Amino acid sequence: KAGVTQTPRYLIKTRGQQVTLSCSPISGHRSVSWYQQTPGQGLQFLFEYFSETQRNKGNFPGRFSGRQFSNSRSEMNVSTLELGDSALYLCASSPRGGIWELFFGEGSRLTVL
């Protein structure tokens, strides 16, 4: 069974640009969540999507957004990039259910110059 796939793995952007990251969950998983990992703030929850609906959202500005498609694939977008957005962005999928465990992808490393 294929794991969680994130693309691109690495990307470099400049301030003010926008970026879109993609995540393909494990087949059959309907929940996809996103996390930002930085040395300063650690791992922080961004948002979670389940059946194309945002179910939970972390404490991030509106520049961070996401969506989920009918095949459960998800994208997250960051607009008007700031230097502080440089981070490893991790996606995780989870099988349907109340309490679940997370299966993480390898992440997308974003550098903002």
Place this chain on the structure above:
Amino acid sequence: AQSVTQPDIHITVSEGASLELRCNYSYGATPYLFWYVQSPGQGLQLLLKYFSGDTLVQGIKGFEAEFKRSQSSFNLRKPSVHWSDAAEYFCAVGAECSGGSYIPTFGRGTSLIVHP
């Protein structure tokens, strides 16, 4: 709001020695607790989880963790460390939200260094 503290930023052990990584949490209700491991350049992998029941939880790769409600702790242990265990370890607590999902809060991580 829930929080997780991992007091040790780095821990160094010799290969074959025992290991204990500390984790303290703050959460008003019954916590859902997790330990994840992250190898360099990789995503996180679940080692074990505690939802309820037996307070000693067995996980993958020979790891175990013990939930102690009185101490608000969920320490990770391994009797004999292998060089391949060198990685970053994250403790997490899940706060249940409406709809049966939860938002996980992660600790800052403990970096494990293994000497030959």
